[in-house]
Amino acid sequence: MSALNTGRTAVPTQTGVGAAVRTRLRGRRRDTGAIWRGLFFASAIFLVISIAAILVMVGRQAAALFTQVRPLAFLFGRVWAPEHGLYGALPFLVGSLAATGLALLIGVPLGLAGAIYLAKLATPRAQRVMRPAIELLAGIPSVVYGWVGLTALVPFIRRHSGHVTGFGLLAAGVVLAVMVLPTFISLAEDALRAVPQDIEHGSLALGTTRWQTIAHVLIPAAWPGIAAAGILSMARAIGETMAVQMVLGNSPVIPAGLIVPASTLTSEIVLEMGSTPQGSPANNALFAMGLLLLLISLGLIIAVRATRKEATAGVRQAH
Amino acid sequence: MTAEAMSPLKIVPMVPKVVSPAPEAPEMATLAGQAETDREVEPAVRVRGLTVAYGSTPGIKSIDLDLPERSVTALIGPSGCGKSTFLRALNRMNELFQGVATAGEVLVRWDGQFQNIYAPGVDLVELRKRVGMVFQRPNPFPKSIFENVVYGPRHHGVSNRALLAEAAEEALHQAALWDEVKDKLNAPAAALSGGQQQRLCIARALAVRPDVILMDEPTASLDPISTGKIEDLLGKLSKDYTIVIVTHNLQQAARVSHKTAFFLNGELIEAAPTLQMMTNPRDRRTENYVTGRFG
Amino acid sequence: MSAKRIDQIARWTVTAAAGLILLVLGYILGSVLINGLPVLSWHFLTSRSSNLEPGGGISMQIFNTIYIVTLSMLIAVPIGLGAGVYLAEYARPGRLTSLIRLATESLASVPSIVFGLFGMIVFANAAGLGFSRLGGAATLAILNLPLIVRVSEEAIRAVPADLRHASLALGATKEQTIFSAVLPAAVGRLATGVTLAAGRALGESAVLIATAGMSSPRYLTFDPLASGETLAVHLWAVNAENSLSDAARIANGTAAFLILAMLAVSLGIGWFARRLDRRLAGQG
Structure with a gap:
């Protein structure tokens, strides 16, 4: 202590604070580490348990349906009439696939253009506008998309097509296209930026135009990443519920056109889940549709994993 | 350390003219780097056959070296020669990098006897309380100055506010930082200058009360004035601590160290009192290096 | 056509597409706010909704939304952060780690309506x-877990090894x-990620319809076992039930309120990000 008070540089002493702190420091410590390690691990395992529980719980209800309805009659049945014991989910499956396909048809070209713009053409200032805009687009709640679709897009389609309502796959496809844009753009932009610059410079040095380089070098090189962006957008579109339900018109038949009322797996589930008694075949059929959605989503995730592996392999080759 | 002593002049003039008469009378030499030829210092750390490999590439090969107690040992050599790897082997920090394999023995004086830190069952936490470390770039925690200094004591079970405050003051005095920060102990450490941050990191290491302090090019990212302050500090600290410093700067080694070890391509070429290394090395390669013919 | 001309046209097309995206965003935000802001009177924000007569407000829905989002974050953040710490600091490459990562990615891809069925x-x-x-908050928490795990892991990995x-x-x-050096250094990014997740929870509805329900208790209560219709669910329900003459008015107001809440969350994220930048700059 005296060392402190004399103003001289203190040195460790065997008395006073030095000794006191030293004794404590060299003492045994209580090891709570193991408890924390256990909690961290348990948290991680909780994720595994969650996905397993979802598969089991949804799968169990679906299995209950299949004791009464043959899986093929469910999957390929064209008529959905629970009151007559008919549980054909084909209209919904077709609706989901058609709406998703339409969304990608519109969303992917637009999104790819947006990604190219952001990755290669936009000035820093334009980027400062575009990036937050895309984040906002991602943040808009899906019911709000549905509400705008219902109050603006559906009447617009009605006016310009001459159809009675304006509901249908076209409206769903357009709404979904906008909704998948943020997912697609951010992933595709990452893919474009991940292409090594020397490849690009190599092409430019040969006297090609900027666009030739983008179209013939950049996009092919980034292709696996762009494909992954497309697949994830597809997963997002096929699982989207509220916005789609609000603009579809909800008719459980295989749609005869793009501007007639239709249904998807998700829209049918959300409409009926609260109003069918638990354990009834009609309720179980909703779980079977949920299982179908779940399997499609998991399949898409596996596909994305495969393209990602290809992408890393491609980049490694490029180097 | 005077300003002239820091200028990158030739090496020879920096060698002290005064040789300490006896180890028991550590008159603070105005010039560090006193020759220790006549001083039989007991080692604080003995390294025997130390080999560290990164995957299949050997980092350092079969090193034997004694680190004398209460003095400064400098590790010199060109980049990639293994001096930092050697340093990090002394408190087993190498193990934080994946694929590192270590063989051989590092014997640290531990409660009065030498203990091989690579023996099975050695408590890394206890080891690192005894063998502290200061890094190349100042790396204060995103906390206040005070909380940075008491980080070690706090985690080693000291919770009494008064004890912590006194420990912090003592450590900051030792690191010659007290006068500059005593009025703003609760300010964020990030607000200090680079040199102050590095002295804070030294204080932080001192607060744990280690026996040995490892320093990995502690002045590499600092300006000359801050570097001078830290070199000054080393001289003072060496009265009480065993210090090992990696430096790429020969003048620095000459200014601050008592013993110097020269590494090349993962091998220890030569280790000797600093004066002898700088003026009269035995190995041709050492001579080439200290005379600036390569490196 | 010359390569130069094609280059020009292509650039114009791409730029126009980017402009179109901005226009769509502007239209959505603009129309919602123009239609909805006039509805957002003090009365609308502070009075209860009604299933029977026009003139209802959204006070209970605001309360329920805050309640459920907060509760879901209280459940999801500790678990998600714990799993993020595990993945960033402990997990060794191997089967178990791959399984945990696969589970996280799979969970992230599960459609929200399936979470709703599960809940x-x-x-x-x-x-x-x-x-x-x-029940709603717990289901919402599981939905948000993968996002929180990912941002936690990234935030922790971004802390310098030094x-x-x-x-x-x-x-x-x-x-x-981890607790004294790593997490304090990661707190800026963690806060950004948690805010992002809260924003997502705010707008989520498919999960809540059949878990938290489409009604509110008759009086103000903190009872977690009471049902709780959130704003997003309310916006959907007034349309689906379509029993009120002023359903459109209520929907417009609710949509505008949701958009304003979302903008506030985005601004919050921006604020955290700037704070983080400043801190890093301060550290040199």
């Missing part, structure tokens, strides 16, 4: 809670290092 069967039916705020080494070199244990 309905587990919390509302099997656990016997019926439609409850707790800081970890400094702490370990002081003799701190790995767990002490």
